[in-house]
Amino acid sequence: MSEKKFNIGVDAGGTKTRACLFDGDTVISEPITDMGNPVENYDLAMNNIQYAIDSVLHDKNISSTDVSCIGIGCAGADSSGLVPIMVHSFEKKYKTKIIIKSDVVMSHIATFNNKDGVLLISGTGSAVINRGNDKFIKKGGWGPTIGDQGSAYWIGIHFVKQLTEYMDDNPVEKGFEELVPKLQETLKDRKDIIDTVYLRPKKNVANLSLITLEFPDNLYVKKLLNYAGLELSKMVLSVITYPENTNLAIEGSVIKNNAVVRHAMEHNLTKHGVKFTYRDTVSGSHGVLFLS
Secondary structure: OOOOOEEEEEEEOOOEEEEEEEEOOEEEEOOEEEOOOOOOOHHHHHHHHHHHHHHHHHHOOOOHHHEEEEEEEEOOHHHHOOHHHHHHHHHHHHOOEEEEEEHHHHHHHHHOOOOOEEEEEEOOOEEEEEEEOOEEEEEEOOOOOOOOOOOHHHHHHHHHHHHHHHHOOOOOOOOHHHHHHHHOOOOOOHHHHHHHHHOOOOHHHHHHHHHHHHOOOOHHHHHHHHHHHHHHHHHHHOOOOOOOOEEEEEEOHHHHHOHHHHHHHHHHHHHOOOOEEEOOOOOHHHHHHHOO
16 A cells, blocks of 8 residues: 655645645645634534635645545634544545644644744634643633734724713823724724624724824824833733743744734743744644645
């Protein structure tokens, strides 16, 4: 019997699902489908993940029995209790080894080659995960209602809170009034605010953080971005195992693309005696290469 040389890695997130077919360590097919978070919609997520896997198999005319392992990094997998059900379902369909972990854990495994390091994520939401002494420690990732400090949503909801104070004729932070006309292009009245916060997808609030790019010199924007960086540094400090030699990877638009946030985080880490070196992040779909 010939040795199986193919692996499939899947990065199933809240907005899109990416599947990679590997021949050795080379990606030979990489389709993208829609959301893959089973907590939000189990049936839809399973269909999208399955479609992504089927697409790479069909694209290269490969049977799943030629695949050594299918590794899936799945949003919500570590908190939903759905992993055993999902593994059983995929094993039954594909007749091969199935590994399912949270998308954050799989991203960590891919980025650090299944070795120790700290991964900080700050995009729509925020979380940090450290692996030290072969043990994973995760902080954050609780969602916008009770967490996501320093994330795009966190920045956006601070704008919304200030706007409600302004609309109620209460004092607001220095510099905020300059942002009001731009905010009111989207949030025209109380109904818009209530609908955006409570009824619409959380990305609508997170997208308000883009206003920081249009007003980089605004006093309130600077204060808020520095505050975001401080909050993210606190998350990193809470999981660090080796402060004198920390491998740190950052992922997400807020921390990667906003220099003010990143510098504030770096400053506070250095202030607390942390010596760190950055490592480039790798898609969680590559995690299967270190697990198969």
